[in-house]
Amino acid sequence: MAMTGVLRPGHACIRVLDMKEATHFYGEVLGLIETGRDSFGRVYYRAWDEIEHNSIILREADSAGMDFMGFKVDSEASLDRLEADVRAYGIPTERIPAGDLLQTGERVRFQIPSGHQIELYAEKARLSTPQSGNNPPPWNPEAERGIAPIRFDHALLYGPDIEKVQDLFVNVLGFHTSEQIMLEDGKTQLAIFMACSSKAHDIAFVRHEEPAKLHHVSFYMESWEKVLRAADLMSMHKISIDMGPTRHGVTRGTTIYAFDPSGNRFETFAGVQSSYPDHETLTWTWDEVGTAVYYHDRQLNPAFLGVVT
Ligand code: M3P
Ligand code: FE
Incomplete structure (x- = not known):
């Protein structure tokens, strides 16, 4: 595999002021697909061509902004290695248990010098979608519902x-x-x-x-x-x-x-x-x-x- 270590952005948790208004916007206007709600009231979405359970997570709060952004890494071994490397670099890390985010494995979280919370994770449930499996079509009706990003x-x-x-x-x-x-x-x-x-x-x-x-x-x-x-x-x-x-x-x-x-x-x-x-x-x-x-x-x-x- 040529691409190792950190693979791609995996999720972002966005703070919204009013969840009802936000779910109308993210679900109907932007056209993301809702995949779950958790006991903290967070609402989970994926885009129609994404393979994992969630990429955008909304949390209702008094101020807008982003709680954290997570990157997918290629394996648990890379997660352990990168955690050790970030610590050796002098930045403390914490482990957030599997299941804290729905369908998501353990995450390694750390604060970067700009003040943002960045996470790495190796495991997240893959969904069976029209775009996965054998002989997938180039798009499906969800690709035309709302803005419908990929x-x-x-x-x-x-x-x-x-x-x-x-x-x-x-x-x-x-x-x-x-x-x-x-x-x-x-x-x-x-x-x-x-x-x-x-x-x-x-x-x-x-x-x-x-x-x-x-x-x-x-x-x-x-x-x-x-x-x-x-x-x-x-x-x-x-x-x-x-x-x-x-x-x-x-x-x-x-x-x-x-x-x-x-x-x-x-x-x-x-x-x-x-x-x-x-x-x-x-x-x-x-x-x-x-x-x-x-x-x-x-x-x-x-x-x-x-x-x-
Ligand atoms: C983007 C993009 C700036 C350009 C931003 C570019 C800050 O947001 O996605 O290409 O100059
Ligand atoms: Fe941009």
Whole structure:
């Protein structure tokens, strides 16, 4: 197996202010498939083409934002090894017992320098879905219900000390840096995009004073046409759109940023480039920061740097 260790983003637990409003949005408008509810009142979803029991978990709380993001690793042996490596690096870890999240094995959780809670897990129940097994069709009716993204793809997180975060992800967790945006001094990073796969990014960070903030969770769509259809649905459902449809210079993704009813930003995107560990890190300079983020407008909108949950 060429891909070992950390494989991909597996889940994100999002705080919502009103569960009834949130389940209407995530279930009917975004079109995720509800897979369970637990004794804490958390609601679990997967996207139609995902193989595991859950990827988005909602928790009702007084403030919006993200509780934690989890990455799938290839085996229990990798989970043990990465746990030891994170500890040896000087970051304490805790084990969360199997079953704390529905249908999910033990998780190793740690706080990264930006203040976010990151988890690793090796086991989660696989569902039998129309897309699994022998001779699967290319899509099924769930692929046309609501916005209907293919998968939870990545998150962009805001917090301090992103160079320390980069060191941890690259030198301990095995990610590579696909792209970066520099500040005016040409040396300090405003943003870093990192992948554990050949995707444009699996996680990204923007430098920000306040720790543990969420800029967006992102959902992968099949095509630019599906991104435009998502925009139509957002308007039909009076969803607040932050930006787009447009294109990012960084990653080349065609995209929309919009807000869930609690004010958490989410992205529906398609058409990114790929990245491999032997590629050079693409760098965007401060004079082109607007183009890096919004390729057509060529300037940042005020919400981009200011509105996070
Ligand atoms: C994305 C993406 C920035 C670009 C963000 C890009 C922060 O969200 O998914 O490609 O410049
Ligand atoms: Fe994104």
